[in-house]
Amino acid sequence: MDLSGFERISEFEWQAPATGAMRVPVVIFADEALMRAMDEKVREQASRVAMLPGIVRASYAMPDAHWGYGFPIGGVAAFDADEGGVVSAGGVGFDISCGVRCLHTGLKSAELLRQQVRLADALSRAIPAGVGSTGELRLSAAEMDDMLTGGARWAVERGYGDAADLERVEEGGQMKGAMPQQVSVQAKQRQRDEMGTLGSGNHYLEVQRVAEVYDEKIAAAYGVAVDDVVVSIHCGSRGLGHQIGTEFLRQMVVAAPSHGIVLPDRELACAPIESELGRSYLGAMRAAINCALANRQILTHLLRQVFAQVFPQARLPLLYDVSHNTCKVEEHEVDGRQRRLYVHRKGATRAFGPGHPDIPSALRAAGQPVLIGGSMGTSSFILAGTERGMKLAYGSACHGAGRAMSRHEATRRWHGREVTDELAERGILIRSPSFRGVAEEAPGAYKDVSAVVDAADSAGLARKVAKLVPLVCVKG
Amino acid sequence: MGHWEHFAHESDIGVRGLGASCAEAFEQAALALTAIVTDPAGVSSVDKVELSCEAPDMELLLADWLNAVIYEMATRHMLFSRYEVRLADGCLDAIAWGEPVELSRHRPAVEPKGATYTALSVRHREDGSWLAQCVVDV
Numbered sequence: 001m002d003l004s005g006f007e008r009i010s011e012f013e014w015q016a017p018a019t020g021a022m023r024v025p026v027v028i029f030a031d032e033a034l035m036r037a038m039d040e041k042v043r044e045q046a047s048r049v050a051m052l053p054g055i056v057r058a059s060y061a062m063p064d065a066h067w068g069y070g071f072p073i074g075g076v077a078a079f080d081a082d083e084g085g086v087v088s089a090g091g092v093g094f095d096i097s098c099g100v101r102c103l104h105t106g107l108k109s110a111e112l113l114r115q116q117v118r119l120a121d122a123l124s125r126a127i128p129a130g131v132g133s134t135g136e137l138r139l140s141a142a143e144m145d146d147m148l149t150g151g152a153r154w155a156v157e158r159g160y161g162d163a164a165d166l167e168r169v170e171e172g173g174q175m176k177g178a179m180p181q182q183v184s185v186q187a188k189q190r191q192r193d194e195m196g197t198l199g200s201g202n203h204y205l206e207v208q209r210v211a212e213v214y215d216e217k218i219a220a221a222y223g224v225a226v227d228d229v230v231v232s233i234h235c236g237s238r239g240l241g242h243q244i245g246t247e248f249l250r251q252m253v254v255a256a257p258s259h260g261i262v263l264p265d266r267e268l269a270c271a272p273i274e275s276e277l278g279r280s281y282l283g284a285m286r287a288a289i290n291c292a293l294a295n296r297q298i299l300t301h302l303l304r305q306v307f308a309q310v311f312p313q314a315r316l317p318l319l320y321d322v323s324h325n326t327c328k329v330e331e332h333e334v335d336g337r338q339r340r341l342y343v344h345r346k347g348a349t350r351a352f353g354p355g356h357p358d359i360p361s362a363l364r365a366a367g368q369p370v371l372i373g374g375s376m377g378t379s380s381f382i383l384a385g386t387e388r389g390m391k392l393a394y395g396s397a398c399h400g401a402g403r404a405m406s407r408h409e410a411t412r413r414w415h416g417r418e419v420t421d422e423l424a425e426r427g428i429l430i431r432s433p434s435f436r437g438v439a440e441e442a443p444g445a446y447k448d449v450s451a452v453v454d455a456a457d458s459a460g461l462a463r464k465v466a467k468l469v470p471l472v473c474v475k476g
Numbered sequence: 477m478g479h480w481e482h483f484a485h486e487s488d489i490g491v492r493g494l495g496a497s498c499a500e501a502f503e504q505a506a507l508a509l510t511a512i513v514t515d516p517a518g519v520s521s522v523d524k525v526e527l528s529c530e531a532p533d534m535e536l537l538l539a540d541w542l543n544a545v546i547y548e549m550a551t552r553h554m555l556f557s558r559y560e561v562r563l564a565d566g567c568l569d570a571i572a573w574g575e576p577v578e579l580s581r582h583r584p585a586v587e588p589k590g591a592t593y594t595a596l597s598v599r600h601r602e603d604g605s606w607l608a609q610c611v612v613d614v
Contacts, residue, residue, distance in 0.1 A: 039486055067486040069592035069611055094589040094613045131513060131584030132553045132577040190550050200586045201614050239550050242589035242613075246543050253593065254532065266535075267593040406484035407586070407614070436585035 001038040012459035013392075015058075016043065021264065022050040028061040029393065029459040034451060037404075041067035042074075048264040049077050053272070054085025056341055057334055060393045062348050063455035064402040064447070068093070070267040073347035076396045078332065080341055081273040086261070087281055088270035089252055091344035092327050094245035096285055097292035098203075098236030099323035099349075100371040101169070102382065103300065103316045105307065107229040109209040112471060115310050116429060119207065120472040122306045124431035127205050127299065128197040129476040131434070135196035137298065144188050147195070148180040148240075151290030152321075155297035161304070165297065167360045168318040170350065173297070175290050179283025183240065184247055187284075190239030191291065196298035200434075200476040202400075202441060203235040204373075205303065208380060208468035218384045218465045221366035222319060230468060231316065232380060233299050234373045235476070236325065237292035244288050248281045273342055282327070289326060296321060319382075320360075320369035324349045324399040332394050343394050351385035351397035351462040359385075370462045372453055373400045376430060376473045377423050377443030381453045383462035397462035401449035410445035411436060419443075432475035441475060480508035483595070485611045490595055491542070492609035498598065501608035502538060502568070503559040506545050509591075510556055510574075512614060513549070514582040519557035521573030530567040534598040538608050541568050542591035546612075550587070553577050589613040 006014040006028075014035060016026040026046040028035065042065045049071055050059035056078045065074030070090025079085030105112075112119070128135050139147060147154045152173030156163055166173035198205060210228040213219045224230065237244075252269035255277050256262075263269065271277040300318070307314045327344045334341075352359055352368040359368045367384035374380045378401070389395050405413075416435025419442045423430055432438050457464040478495030489512055493504030510516045527544045531537035541561070548554060556574030577584060594611040601607055 041486070069488070069594035069613065073487055090592075094592075130579070131587040132579060134553075186547060190547065192551070200584070242550075243547070245613075246546075246590040249590075249593065250536065250539070253536070265593075266596065269593070403487050406486065407489050408482050408484060433579055434583050434585045436583060440585060 001035060001040050001043055003035055012455055016047065018050060022047055024050050024055050024058045026050055027058040028065065029455065029461055030063040031455045034063050034455055038065060039067045042072045045072040046075060048268055049075060051264045052086050052268065052270060053261065054079040054083040056080050062396065062398040064398040064400055064452040066402045068346060071344065071346045074398060074402065075346045076344065076348045076393050078341035078343045078394055079273065080339060085273050085342060086270035087273050087278045087327055087342055088268060088344060089245055089248040089281060090267055090269055091346055092285060093325040093346045094242045095236040095325055096241035096245060096288035097323040098325045099292060099321060100232055100234045100373050101296050101300065101321035102319040102371050103231045104223055104319055105229045105231060105314050105316055107311060107314055108227050109229055112207065112229045116471060119310045120429040120431050122310055123205065123472065123474050126302050126306045127474050129433060129474050130437065131200050133197050134193040137195040138193065139195065145180040147294050148183060148287035148290050149178050150174055151293035152297040155294040160298045160301035165300065165318045169293060169321040170323060173293055175286045177283065178286040178290050180287050182280045182284040183244060183287050187240045187243035187247065190243045194238040195295060196302060197238060198235045198299065198476045199238055200437060203476040204376065205299065205474040206232050206470050207472040208232060208470055210466050211379065211469045212467040214464040214466065218366045218463065221363060222369055222382065222465065224382065224466050230319065231303060232371065232373065233296055235295060235299065237288040238295060240291045241288040244284045248284065251277060285327060289323065292323060320371065322349050322371050330394065345396055347399050348396045349399045350395060351389050352395045353385045353387040353390045370397050372398060372449065374449040375401055375443045375446035376441060376470060376475060377428060378449055380468040381464065382466045382468065383453065383456065384465050386460055386463050388460035389462055392459065392461055398452050398456045401446040401452060403445060404447045405445050407440040410442050411439045414439045414442040428470045429472045430475060438475060478504045480504040480511065482508060482511065488611050488613050490609060490611045492607065495606050498534065498606045499561040499563045501606035502541055502561045505538065505608045506542060506559045509542055509545055509588060509612060512586060512588055512612060513584045514555060516557045518582060519555045520575045521558045522575050523554065523573065525552065525572045527572060528567065528569045532566065535596050537566060537568055538598050539591045539593060539596060539610060542610065542612065545572060546588050546590060548572065555582060586614045
């Protein structure tokens with residue numbers, strides 16, 4: 001990206017002033033190398049987000065920002081309903097409430113490695129992954145609505161996991177304000193056999209070793225130490241979320257003129273928060289958040305069943321579950337005043353600082369765990385929300401590495417079998433139904449997640465706590 | 477003779493159909509969609525599904541068309557290797573031929589989530605051919 005036009009506020013914060021139809025500036029958090037490597041489209045998309053009605057303070061981009069659709073991926077923007085603010089389906093994305101949850105295992109890596117192959121094979125049999133994979137659960141219409149209202153809480157009531165899990169999930173495992181009646185028959189149909197499935201693309205279930213701890217105190221509060229084995233699950237709301245995104249994006253494009261909204265680009269489709277369509281989207285989107293939370297809860301149950309066979313002594317309590325494609329109503333201080341804002345995070349993670357009431361009491365003093373997924377051959381990270389991050393970008397941080405090249409380019413450079421073999425030589429077992437899928441997700445196709453995390457840490461968005469490296473990866 | 481191609485997008489993938497007519501460009505764009513998942517040459521055309529949609533303009537119609545195909549792929553667990561599209565007055569009627577996904581044979585790489593309005597374009601080109609394209613979220 002060309003950096004002319006940006007003012008460097010600090011080493012890790014760049015601001016492009018509001019010009020033309022922009023209502024607020026663009027602020028990007030990154031070091032200079034990440035800024036230069038960023039696609040020009042990030043500035044273009046973030047600038048257009050800055051034109052939307054009711055946007056507050058700035059259109060933000062995280063260090064892993066890249067070209068998305070409508071909003072950049074890694075984009076954060078907050079809107080005030082009282083100032084004509086909007087909610088945008090493109091600002092949330094198609095994979096509503098896609099996120100990461102991380103579980104302790106109580107095992108050390110040496111114990112895990114003794115059963116690594118057996119565990120990898122058992123997981124690949126038990127976890128439905130990849131295109132066209134289906135779960136065992138079939139929901140009646142009434143059960144589907146209950147799931148869309150109840151989220152992970154519904155799943156626990158159905159026997160998937162423990163009540164103790166819920167306090168470690170954002171929103172206590174249940175997003176309030178969900179309106180299953182706003183979810184179309186088609187969206188529910190698309191979810192019919194997808195409960196408890198991982199999906200494809202960059203979604204995975206990964207067994208990881210804690211390779212490094214950067215902040216002993218916070219790590220201790222989170223219950224992680226060097227050489228511990230944890231498991232991370234990255235997936236979202238599956239077909240239901242995709243269909244809701246598809247349908248509301250279209251409705252918002254068509255209805256924009258009737259709301260007096262001039263869209264700088266169709267892909268920025270949005271509706272006033274205080275409109276029938278805005279309310280209806282929020283209700284459907286919250287239902288999709290519950291679908292994602294229920295989905296990750298069911299996968300957790302399947303994971304625990306596998307561990308019960310391979311490591312009967314292991315217990316897998318939940319460390320935390322964060323979503324990175326959402327729009328949530330939050331209170332934030334802006335210019336000395338508390339305001340109720342609709343915060344869009346698209347490919348960005350909530351990162352609330354210490355003491356925030358939404359953080360589970362056991363973790364509150366340490367700040368919210370921020371779970372950052374890497375690519376399968378590289379590292380993932382656990383960070384913690386900071387006081388400073390609350391002021392910088394509404395308590396938000398990056399969500400992953402971000403792609404460095406297209407899928408097409410990746411398949412030209414690598415073959416899935418070679419990638420799998422090379423990783424196996426390095427002690428990382430990949431299990432995937434598709435070699436092409438593995439090639440598209442090759443580690444080299446992603447940016448260096450360490451640089452992204454370092455920039456988030458240095459900018460003050462979130463604090464680095466621990467580094468995780470993969471041992472087994474079930475890839476969708 | 478129509479053909480399809482993919483174009484690069486940082487996180488997702490662009491589908492582009494080119495044809496002598498707009499309808500053919502739509503057919504080719506849908507083939508490009510199949511090719512995100514698997515090689516269309518490996519998909520038999522034994523079952524047929526009829527689809528229709530309508531939209532206020534051609535660009536929205538393209539997105540609707542691709543989303544209709546994605547919906548059928550997802551809910552029927554099918555892949556399609558041949559499409560026949562008829563366009564008239566903002567309405568699209570189509571037949572898609574394909575077969576149920578067979579994991580061991582098709583080895584599907586990634587599932588399309590939805591057609592987006594990013595890089596969305598339907599246009600008549602200077603050489604008289606038609607182009608239909610957009611980015612698909614995967």
